[in-house]
Amino acid sequence: MSRPLAPRPLAPPRPRPSRQRGRLSLGPLLALLVLAGGLTVAWWLMSQPPRVERRAPPPPVPPLVEAVTVMPRAVAPDLHGFGRAVAEREAHLASRVAGRLEPFAPGVLPGRLVEAGAPLAQLDDADLRLALREAEAALAQAEAALAMEQGEQQRARAEYQSFGRELPAERRALVLREPQLRSAQAEVERARAARDRARLDLERTTLVAPWSGMVQARLLGEGSEVSSGTELIHLVDVSRFWVQASLPGEALAWLTPAGADAPGSAVTLTSRGWPAGGQREGELLSVLPTLEESGLQAQVLIAVEDPLALDAEHRGEPSLRLGDVVRLDFQAIQRDDLIALPAAALRPGDEVWVLDEEERLRRRTVSVLHRDDRQVLVAEGLEAGERVILSPLGQPREGMALRTAPTPDERPAGAAPAEARP
Template identity: 70%
Template sequence: MPALPLLSLSSPGRAGRRQRGRFTLGALLAVLVLAAGAAGAWWLVSQPPRIERRAPVEPPAPLVDTVLAQRQAAAPSLHGFGRVIAEREAHLASRVSGELLEFTDAALPGRVVEAGSVLARLDDADLRLALREAEAALAQAEAALAMERGEQQRAETEYRSFGRELSAERRALVLRQPQLHQAEAEVERARAARDRARLELERATLTAPWRGMVQSRLLGSGSMVNNGTELLHLVDVSRFWIRVSLPGEALGWLHAADANGAGSGVTLSTRTWPGGETRRGEVIAILPALEEQGLQAQLLVAVDDPLGLDNGAAALRLGDMVRLEFEARPQDDLFVLPAAALRPGDELWLLDEEERLRRRTVSVIHRGETRVLIADGLEDGERVVTSQLGQPRTGMRLRSRIADSERPAGERRESRS
């Protein structure tokens, strides 16, 4: 027989009440969990952050280079550039008129001629004739003077035989003294004319007034020249000059030659000399006018035997650009520092005993390309900072490299070995 379904003993009302009880308990637990989370979050948010404080780490002090300040005798390094010019040159001109016959072999441009050397000859035929005429006129005047002296002797004899005394004026007329003076004057005039004709004949031959080099010929043979026509350009080879410009402050370190002694020495060099050869010169003058463009002082430097004709040295040519190194007079009690040590406003950075930066203004008497000379504002043994700093502050801590100049003498020798 078929099985009969079992009847549930529980009623619908009891089951509903059991479901409602579980829902209420779960909701309560959820609310409690949310409330606890909100309370915890509020507590975390309300609490200030706790940061563990640590002692700040001091950055390492910058490492700088220093030099020791020491008083010593020093002079600046003065140099400049100058152009070579001739101390003495001449444009030899004809002093008579005539035809230029020839230049001698000595008058070739570039040759050195001695004083008195014949350089050119002019046609002197007319001058020789003029000299002969002058000599004849002189002979005629001398003959007339001799005849007049004879007449004077005859007049004097007659005056004595007359036996009467005359006044001085009448006696001079009787003795023919005016005629005698006139004859003597004619002789002097004729002699001067003879000497002038002889001098013009000598001037028809052009000679060198001093030892020099022929720079150029200005005319050719066969040219007709007048008195004053230039024929040759001659340059003295015994000495050349160099005109150089320097700042005005450099004059205090140099001196020009005078009766008491020689001027400051100068070393000359130029690119045209092989093997770095140099020449010696001397400051002979400080010119009164300033250079027009840079308003710098101008000096003259003299170089003896510039072409090296006697000493065999490198030749110094006219117009060449030369570099000059001057030997300045040293001064005592100066501080010599690298140029990098000087800061704007003539200020130095010093490193004190506590390894801290100090600033000091000093008195600078020379600023060079590589070094500066300081007169006051430092003491012996102070350390001067030569390195650059990004943000220098007075009192900031620094570290100094032990420069070789700061080591004791014994340690310097050991370090080199």
């Protein structure tokens, strides 16, 4: 059996060398020196004024603008508006006698054409035929009474002549039965008028078309009891329609209404409801004497011949129907020596900006004859060959320098107009 080892005794600690008193360490001294040097350098930097090299500012770049060169020429404004188609002539045909409505004539249907004088409707005429026979009998009786009275007058005249004595005019008229003869003649005239009235009433049982047109509506049906003045058929003349439109009052100076021997200004009609490219031609007929109530604009009438395109001349053209709302493009009168500018060129106060020979802005007040959302027509204030600025400017000043952008013909396809920028 082995014995446990006895622990060794620990060695005594070694004594540390003692520092010498009276000597400073080198590390803190170096740190103080570095700190002092840094503070000295910082004080020197802060005490020196900053030195900035001053350079002349670059010259400002003039704004880039777009301009057009103007030339006087014969030009007319673009005048357009909207109007609604109305009937030039229509009639509500009514019965002039009382009776029971018989079946309408064949072909008398809404949307069908009827010729002038064609029978449209018929009333029961049995009572009126009897009334005509009675009137004719009364006339025959009155004529017989007149013949008898004429015989009596001849007999009285023979007796008076055989008497051989002249009587005063009043007594002679009584003796010759002149009052009785005049009364018999009046009865004949009265009976003849009654016969003619009965015959006319019988003719009026047949309702005829006063002119060629299209049936718009049948207002009553077969078997209806109608009285005098009852409307039966609505007829519309389709040979020509009117389009009523409103225009600003100043637009009338560019248009010519139709006269007795001269046509009016041509008008082109288009509608969204028509096929692509479809249009109709019209003529400015007249200017109405009243203004439109809402906008106080002038009202005009445009005539359109054969609006339903029924004739061979207009076959294939779109049909203009009553109530259609159409766009109207008027052919205005051209005027010489006018300058046409884009609408963007006109500034507030009828002013334009012109580029002089030194590429500087000049303000110019012009006389405007017409303006719309697309162009402006100038009569005075510009000369041929001058350049008018189209681009907007933030702070325009008289005489400010500008740069011109390429004209629309010089710009690449699809390039946007130049915007003014500093």
